[in-house]
Amino acid sequence: MAYRGSVRPFVNFNAKQDAEILHKAMKGIGTDEDAILMLLAARSNDQRQQIKAAYKKAYRKDLVSALKSELGGLFESLIVALMTPPISYDASQLHKALKGAGTNDEVLIEILASRTGDQIKEIIKVYKKEFGGELERDICGDTSGHYRKLLVTLLQGSREEGVDEGKIEKDAKDLYAAGEGRFGTDEEKFITILGNRSAEHLRKVFDAYKKLSGCDIEDSIKGETSGNLESSLLAVVKCTRSVPEYFAEGLYKSMRRAGTDDDTLMRIMVSRSEWDMLDVRASFKKKYDASLYTTIQEDTTGDYQKALLYLCGGND
CATH class of the missing domain: 1.10.220.10 (Annexin)
Structure with missing residues (x-):
């Protein structure tokens, strides 16, 4: 399968050198946000983990903590998300969705409906390791009825193979x-x-x-069900038809309402950047007759916007 992400591994990668560039960008008065942004957005997640290790070795400090102390707002959240390994990122998004005041069902539905069976198995492991809880138990404690049953079925990650x-x-x-x-x-x-x-x-x-x-x-489904069960069944159907189209719709909705839903915008851009962003972008263009790049431009500002545009990988 051809690679469909917008962010690909940097060719002449040198973790030690990158760590040094980031250190310089954060040293002294004022932070060079552009240097941070251009470097991290142009590295794969795996490379970012290597930079983190090199930074720790050279400066005896955690790179993510250092970045957090220098940056702020949405830009900081986005950079921290980019520095998190993908499975840990999903696990932390689920944890946040379950542990806050009230459950964020949108996040539960989006992640469980769109990830592969193997990814879900990994997420369960990482969730346990990082948060000490059983994901299934936490979901069952926060949901009920047929909706709970569907989420638990998706959590099993045991879809049949092929066509019968x-x-x-x-x-x-x-x-x-x-x-x-x-x-x-x-x-x-x-x-x-x-x-x-x-x-x-x-x-x-x-x-x-x-x-x-x-x-x-x-x-x-719309005529026969309602509420979270309806939303989750529809998400499963949409992801079955086309995962990129499902995310294109998520992105469109996150920006085309009063006030941008930055949590969703960021989550989708980060989690699809090394997976299928090129297809998401193409689906967006086809479905809404607008370029994802320009839509992001119109809906965001500053370094946060610049970073999102990097993740978009180009203008259709």
Whole structure:
């Protein structure tokens, strides 16, 4: 598979040299934000971890703490996010979503619906290591009902592989019978099928469902469910159809409302930068007939904006 991230490893990488540049940028009066930004945005996460180690060795100080003491606001949050290994970043976002006052369901849904089974298994391990808790237990303590059941199913990270031709029609009929085809909804059926089948299989099921019922599965979910269950089922369907499109929509919503939702904007830009940002950008352009780059330009300012534009990787 071709690399689809916007941030790629820096070619002539030298961790020791980079650590020195960062040290100079933070020494003395005033901080050279531009130097920090240009350097860190042009390194892969793996390289940033090596810079962190080299910095510690040379200056006996933690690089992230040093950056935090020099920077502020959204720019600081973004740089700290870039310095965090991806799985730790996901784990910390989930921890924050569960441990704050009230649960941030948007974050739970976004991460659990969009990450691969292997990533989810890693997140569970890192969550335990860094926060001393069981992710599943924490999620169960903060959620309830069918919504909880779906999240727990996604947490198992055990989607089937490939397409089971023999099951396509049956799954489509079962979904129809569980929703449109009856009075009241059989949520369990939706959860079992959407939570366990592979993405390739589900795409075929959705086509069969449309033939059978005359409407898209999304419309049925909207008509048959509500609240967090509806949001999480829709997220699963969107990620099954196209993960980049799901994130393009998330980015659009984060910027195109009164006041920018910087938490979401930052989370998506950071977590997709080495994964599929080029596809997210293309989906954004196709869906909204606007460039992600220009939209970020219009919605943000300062060093924070500059860093986001670097992560965007170019203007369509």
